[in-house]
Amino acid sequence: MSGIDADFVFFDLDDTLLDHRGAERAALTRLHAELPGAERHALDHFLETYRVVNADVWMAYGAGRITKRTARALRFERLFERLGIEGTDPVRLGETYLERYGGHWAWIDGAEEAYRATARRVPVGIITNGFAEVQRAKLARFPDLAERARVILISEEAGLMKPDPRLFDHAARLAGHPAHRLLYVGDSLHSDVEGALGAGWQAAWFGGDRSVAPSGALVIDDWRRFRDLLGS
Ligand SMILES: [Mg+2]
Structure with a gap:
């Protein structure tokens, strides 16, 4: 495989x-242990049910059908419905979840070094879908991210979510390079x-499945491999 060639x-x-x-798993594991009624469900079932309802709620939020405030509570309201949990306020639990979630943020193995190594070679940026204040809090927790990034785009602030090509077009204009010279x-x-x-x-598809990867996409199993391809 040839190396990475991008500006x-x-x-x-x-x-x-x-x-x-x-971080999501750690936060939900603690909620599962504390939430009255949750003990009737195995942890794995609790986690899987949350992921299913959260994905639906995110889709509705991404499509603009519900607000952020609604999305935060609705995922727990739906979880409670599915699991027959009563007597807990989904709005408050949504807030508790975000607090717990924030207590478990960490880099993926090797990512910090790879991000720094990339930034030494070429300009770097970040494009993330997510609630703006949550993503901003992550950037504040790991100052290296924002200090080295030339461009940071958060979907909620940009008013567009990945995979909308307009968000990538906007990022390309901010980067000042033609699309084909940019790597995501x-x-x-x-x-x-x-x-x-x-x-x-x-x-580049981080942790991706080669058997279903679109032609032209690079699949990266871990950050060491990425650094090899970058030649850093
Ligand atoms: Mg992601």
């Missing part, structure tokens, strides 16, 4: 540079890889 590298944040899933690295096939390729960018 600007943009990164996704959640589950690419930062371990969102690990992310873990989501739909939002990141298809989004970037659809806007004419190069794409």
